[in-house]
Amino acid sequence: xxxxxxxxxxxxxxxxxxxxxxxxxxxxxxxxxxxxxxxxxxxxxxxxxxxxxxxxxxxxxxxxxxxxxxxxxxxxxxxxxxxxxxxxxxxxxxxxxxxxxxxxxxxxxxxxxxxxxxxxxxxxxxxxxxxxxxxxxxxxxxxxxxxxxxxxxxxxxxxxxxxxxxxxxxxxxxxxxxxxxxxxxxxxxxxxxxxxxxxxxxxxxxxxxxxxxxxxxxxxxxxxxxxxxxxxxxxxxxxxxxxxxxxxxx
Amino acid sequence: xxxxxxxxxxxxxxxxxxxxxxxxxxxxxxxxxxxxxxxxxxxxxxxxxxxxxxxxxxxxxxxxxxxxxxxxxxxxxxxxxxxxxxxxxxxxxxxxxxxxxxxxxxxxxxxxxxxxxxxxxxxxxxxxxxxxxxxxxxxxxxxxxxxxxxxxxxxxxxxxxxxxxxxxxxxxxxxxxxxxxxxxxxxxxxxxxxxxxxxxxxxxxxxxxxxxxxxxxxxxxxxxxxxxxxxxxxxxxxxxxxxxxxxxxxxxxxxxxxxxxxxxxxxxxxxxxxxxxxxxxxxxxxxxxxxxxxxxxxxxxxxxxxxxx
Ligand SMILES: Cc1cc2nc3c(=O)[nH]c(=O)nc-3n(C[C@H](O)[C@H](O)[C@H](O)COP(=O)(O)OP(=O)(O)OC[C@H]3O[C@@H](n4cnc5c(N)ncnc54)[C@H](O)[C@@H]3O)c2cc1C
Ligand SMILES: Nc1ncnc2c1ncn2[C@@H]1O[C@H](COP(=O)(O)O)[C@@H](O)[C@H]1O
Numbered sequence: 001x002x003x004x005x006x007x008x009x010x011x012x013x014x015x016x017x018x019x020x021x022x023x024x025x026x027x028x029x030x031x032x033x034x035x036x037x038x039x040x041x042x043x044x045x046x047x048x049x050x051x052x053x054x055x056x057x058x059x060x061x062x063x064x065x066x067x068x069x070x071x072x073x074x075x076x077x078x079x080x081x082x083x084x085x086x087x088x089x090x091x092x093x094x095x096x097x098x099x100x101x102x103x104x105x106x107x108x109x110x111x112x113x114x115x116x117x118x119x120x121x122x123x124x125x126x127x128x129x130x131x132x133x134x135x136x137x138x139x140x141x142x143x144x145x146x147x148x149x150x151x152x153x154x155x156x157x158x159x160x161x162x163x164x165x166x167x168x169x170x171x172x173x174x175x176x177x178x179x180x181x182x183x184x185x186x187x188x189x190x191x192x193x194x195x196x197x198x199x200x201x202x203x204x205x206x207x208x209x210x211x212x213x214x215x216x217x218x219x220x221x222x223x224x225x226x227x228x229x230x231x232x233x234x235x236x237x238x239x240x241x242x243x244x245x246x247x248x249x250x
Numbered sequence: 251x252x253x254x255x256x257x258x259x260x261x262x263x264x265x266x267x268x269x270x271x272x273x274x275x276x277x278x279x280x281x282x283x284x285x286x287x288x289x290x291x292x293x294x295x296x297x298x299x300x301x302x303x304x305x306x307x308x309x310x311x312x313x314x315x316x317x318x319x320x321x322x323x324x325x326x327x328x329x330x331x332x333x334x335x336x337x338x339x340x341x342x343x344x345x346x347x348x349x350x351x352x353x354x355x356x357x358x359x360x361x362x363x364x365x366x367x368x369x370x371x372x373x374x375x376x377x378x379x380x381x382x383x384x385x386x387x388x389x390x391x392x393x394x395x396x397x398x399x400x401x402x403x404x405x406x407x408x409x410x411x412x413x414x415x416x417x418x419x420x421x422x423x424x425x426x427x428x429x430x431x432x433x434x435x436x437x438x439x440x441x442x443x444x445x446x447x448x449x450x451x452x453x454x455x456x457x458x459x460x461x462x463x464x465x466x467x468x469x470x471x472x473x474x475x476x477x478x479x480x481x482x483x484x485x486x487x488x489x490x491x492x493x494x495x496x497x498x499x500x501x502x503x504x505x506x507x508x509x510x511x512x513x514x515x516x517x518x519x520x521x522x523x524x525x526x527x528x529x530x531x532x533x534x535x536x537x538x539x540x541x542x543x544x545x546x547x548x549x550x551x552x553x554x555x556x557x558x559x
Contacts, residue, residue, distance in 0.1 A: 017382065026378060038495075094350065094359070094360070095353070095358070095359050098354060117495070120379065120494065120495075121377065121378060122377055123362065123363065123376065123377055123378070123379070123494065124360070124362045125346050125350070125362055125363075126350035126353070126362060129320065129347065129348075129351040129354070130351065130353065130354035130360075131354075133324060133351040133355050134354050138423075138425035139321065139347075139426075140426070141346070141347050142346075144488065154429070157343075158343070158488045158489075159343040159344075159431075160342055160442075160497070161431070161433040161434060161489055162431065162433045162434040162487060162489045163433075163487075163488070164317070164430070164431040164432075166319075166429055167429055168426050168427075169424075169425050169426070178482065179482065179488060213359075214388060215361065215386050215387065215390075216389070217385070218372065219384075219385045220377070220382050220383070220385075221385070222382060222383070223380055223383055226520065226525075226539050228538070229537075229539075229540050230541070230542060231542075231543045231545060232542050232543065234544075235544065235546070235554040235555050236558065239559070241542055242503070246523075248446070248502050248503040248523070248524050249446070249470060249559070
């Protein structure tokens with residue numbers, strides 16, 4: 001079985017982003033970029049399926065600028081076999097991403113697709129679900145456990161009340177939550193090996209998909225600042241403040 | 251303009267995030283209808299008809315919609331969606347699951363987790379873990395939107411008298427079979443509904459130590475939350491995670507115990523009215539958002555706090 005995974009290029013989760021003073025967006029100059037953390041979990045899961053003999057090929061896809069090759073290389077160093085870059089300088093939104101991914105799914109015919117649940121830049125949490133819809137496939141979002149069966153997969157999902165287990169027909173789209181696995185680090189030999197693995201490049205036009213955004217960002221502003229608070233010396237002082245100043249307990 | 255609100259419910263009653271979503275619909279303005287899709291959900295449909303400001307309730311009662319199976323609920327929303335200018339659902343795990351699927355079936359974008367309504371086509375939403383707020387305008391004919399639970403004051407659950415209509419169409423894709431759930435039974439308020447929350451982080455050291463927070467929570471009528479580190483380490487279950495990729499909360503009082511204050515955690519709680527931090531490291535970033543900070547060993551401070559309540 002072939003597994004398709006996705007790797008979005010995003011601002012590293014450790015970076016404290018800054019809103020540009022003209023409110024046009026956030027400052028991406030000289031900012032460390034990484035594979036979206038949920039996508040690292042997706043890649044890890046796919047590679048483990050291959051190591052367990054349940055998958056025979058792992059293909060990683062990224063949609064973005066030419067520099068997204070770096071994130072594909074990272075995925076290849078983590079164990080993916082080959083990469084596909086859908087190259088565009090348009091800031092493609094989830095519906096457009098899902099359409100581009102559908103074109104890749106049509107080409108590659110994977111038995112399983114694993115995406116992250118959420119890209120930590122736009123915090124949209126949409127793409128996997130949209131891809132499943134466009135392909136007419138089942139979806140298992142927010143996965144914390146994945147078990148492949150015969151033509152089906154059993155997935156435990158993190159939901160608001162706790163955990164839920166569903167069984168989905170394959171091929172399916174699975175989106176990862178934090179507890180699915182703990183991604184490995186790429187070893188130096190694997191980073192070297194990854195340089196020789198193939199990456200195919202297409203444009204959205206090559207694939208015949210329209211990625212024009214439907215949503216325009218009018219402005220980006222910093223969030224409301226919180227007033228700096230005070231340090232209390234004792235628990236007694238804390239309780240007094242909460243009762244008599246903030247009046248949030250009685 | 252007609253707005254469809256997809257209800258969050260448990261077949262018996264309507265959940266609070268639905269009321270928040272109706273409030274967002276009112277901010278957009280227009281006729282508001284509520285869809286209750288479930289199995290044996292007549293009582294929830296009746297409850298929805300009492301929500302203030304709702305003109306009609308559509309009840310789709312069929313086994314196919316049990317547990318809000320995304321493939322089926324999304325197909326149902328897509329089937330009736332053409333009648334509406336806006337389709338709204340709460341940003342809950344169910345809403346996050348079926349709404350983008352419905353949007354794609356309708357070939358429209360989704361605007362996720364809005365925190366404000368500027369006009370009928372322009373909305374505010376947090377991005378980058380709430381470190382920036384984007385104002386976005388949609389050019390789609392149907393706006394599919396999820397609504398942040400802390401962003402609007404919910405409308406009254408009682409007072410309305412909407413007509414209830416049943417939808418006979420059954421969208422059963424047969425793609426997914428629901429098997430089982432492990433739902434944590436709470437004696438305390440739910441995190442997203444609580445007016446006081448006490449949360450523990452890696453500093454709690456293990457699951458047993460969360461009992462220290464429980465006794466305080468019981469006295470305050472508080473819910474208990476956690477950081478990702480505490481959940482990943484297995485101290486507490488996943489449904490307790492507060493943050494960018496967990497639950498978003500904004501109680502009157504949030505007490506963070508042994509939590510450093512990573513941006514991903516702050517994203518989930520920094521809109522709380524009053525924030526208290528108890529941490530032994532005076533440089534912990536949590537103190538930068540805390541109204542009241544206590545630099546102390548939690549194993550000493552929390553029992554002391556308990557004794558004073
Ligand atoms: C993609 C992604 C998504 C994430 N989503 C979330 C999310 O939704 N929610 C979330 O919380 N995190 C999230 N994180 C993780 C986040 O980056 C931090 O790693 C996490 O919040 C740290 O948890 P913590 O504060 O409990 O642990 P730590 O950062 O280890 O802090 C523990 C704190 O406890 C204090 N402490 C230790 N012992 C004591 C004691 N005896 N008395 C008092 N204080 C003590 C220490 O001084 C320290 O400040 C996410 C990360 C990524 C990459
Ligand atoms: N540009 C992209 N390239 C590759 N994968 C993407 C891209 N955008 C989103 N995805 C995938 O979709 C998931 C959810 O993203 P989002 O819907 O934007 O929150 C991410 O974790 C990725 O796995």
